[in-house]
Amino acid sequence: MNPEVRSAFAAYLEQRRRLGEPDVVLHGLDRRQALANVAQVPRRIVSADSPAPAGSAADLAQVVGDLDHGQLRDAALACTRCRLSDGRQHVVFADGNPEGRVMVVGEAPGAREDATGVPFVGQAGRLLDLMLAAVGLSRGESVYICNVLKCRPPGNRDPLPDEIGSCAPLLKRQIEVVAPEVLVGVGSFAARWLVGENRPLGKLRGEVHSYQGVPLVVTYHPAALLRNPGLSRLAWADLQLLCRVIDGANDAA
Ligand code: URA
Numbered sequence: 001m002n003p004e005v006r007s008a009f010a011a012y013l014e015q016r017r018r019l020g021e022p023d024v025v026l027h028g029l030d031r032r033q034a035l036a037n038v039a040q041v042p043r044r045i046v047s048a049d050s051p052a053p054a055g056s057a058a059d060l061a062q063v064v065g066d067l068d069h070g071q072l073r074d075a076a077l078a079c080t081r082c083r084l085s086d087g088r089q090h091v092v093f094a095d096g097n098p099e100g101r102v103m104v105v106g107e108a109p110g111a112r113e114d115a116t117g118v119p120f121v122g123q124a125g126r127l128l129d130l131m132l133a134a135v136g137l138s139r140g141e142s143v144y145i146c147n148v149l150k151c152r153p154p155g156n157r158d159p160l161p162d163e164i165g166s167c168a169p170l171l172k173r174q175i176e177v178v179a180p181e182v183l184v185g186v187g188s189f190a191a192r193w194l195v196g197e198n199r200p201l202g203k204l205r206g207e208v209h210s211y212q213g214v215p216l217v218v219t220y221h222p223a224a225l226l227r228n229p230g231l232s233r234l235a236w237a238d239l240q241l242l243c244r245v246i247d248g249a250n251d252a253a
Contacts, residue, residue, distance in 0.1 A: 061169040069098045069177045072170065076150050082166040084151035090117030094146040094174065096139035102246065103180035104128070105171070105190040107221065108149035108159050119145050120222075127222035128186070135239050135246075144178050146171070148190050159189055168193070175211065181249040183214050184242060187221030194218065205238055208245055215249070217242045 064075055076093045079085060092109035095118050104120075112122035120128050129139065137143050149159050149167050171193075175183070185191040188201040194216055195209045201220065209216040219238035220231050 057165050057169055060166070061172065064169050064173045067173060067177075069174075072173055072177060076170050079150070079170070082151075082163050084149065084153060084163055087154055088151040089114050091150050092117055092119050092147060092152070093150055094144060095119050096144040097141060098144055098178055100139075100142050100144040100178070101181045101249070102137055102143045102184060102242075103175065103178050103182070104132075104143055104145045104184045104186060105194060106145070106147045107187045107189045108147050108156075109152040110156055111152070114152035119147055123226060124221065124223040127226060131222065131235065131239060134236075135243050144180065146174055148193055164189070164193065175214070180214060182242065182245050183211050183216040185216060185218040187224065191218035205234065206241070208241065215245045217245055 060081065064072055067075060073093045077091045079091065085091075090109075090113075092113045096104075106120060106128075109119060110122050110124070112125075113119055119125070128145075132138060132143055139145055148171060149163055150170060151167075153159055153163070183194060185194040191201050191204050192198055194211050195204055195218065197204065201218065204218050205220070209218065217238060219242075220235045225231050225235055
């Protein structure tokens with residue numbers, strides 16, 4: 001085996017060990033079969049075919065803990081750790097600039113996002129783009145956008161706690177590799193997860209929080225603003241707060 005293949009295979013075996021998967025018996029595998037195993041490494045990292053074993057979020061955290069952005073994306077695209085993988089058309093990993101200064105975290109893909117694989121492309125997404133543009137931000141340049149869940153909950157129902165738990169290591173690592181200067185949580189699921197508190201969104205917004213030392217602003221989900229335009233005034237105040245936080249990061253730079 002050449003050294004590159006040997007090291008890929010060693011990494012694969014180590015990942016299996018960390019995931020608690022049974023030993024691989026190589027006895028009897030010919031070279032072609034062994035290489036086929038190596039070729040499947042990215043899928044196998046997170047695609048335990050059976051239901052996720054207890055403690056799997058911690059296991060996944062270990063597995064994704066040193067992946068770069070591209071590897072993390074591959075791991076997410078191959079993920080079958082929760083029931084949401086059954087009905088999805090696409091994993092919706094992220095859009096925008098992975099080197100963006102601002103990272104927006106939403107809730108979960110909707111129908112349009114599931115069909116396209118791109119977050120926030122429906123009506124709510126268009127409003128989000130307008131909100132960002134109002135403060136001089138765009139996903140093409142300065143913003144990276146993703147969701148707490150990478151797969152669409154059927155019928156756009158709320159994410160379930162175990163689904164959030166399964167997906168959380170991906171988002172945690174995503175935040176680490178993007179390393180934004182400012183985080184923005186839109187909607188109560190993202191806001192609560194990022195802030196780490198269960199208070200209603202109305203009680204969390206209006207102040208600057210911190211996620212692992214990164215300044216964090218939370219605001220209403222654009223879908224909520226479409227349903228209830230009366231909230232727009234508060235969302236505008238949140239955007240102004242975001243501007244002040246970005247200005248503060250500029251001053252510190
Ligand atoms: N709502 C979200 O929270 N995320 C999307 O990607 C689309 C709609």
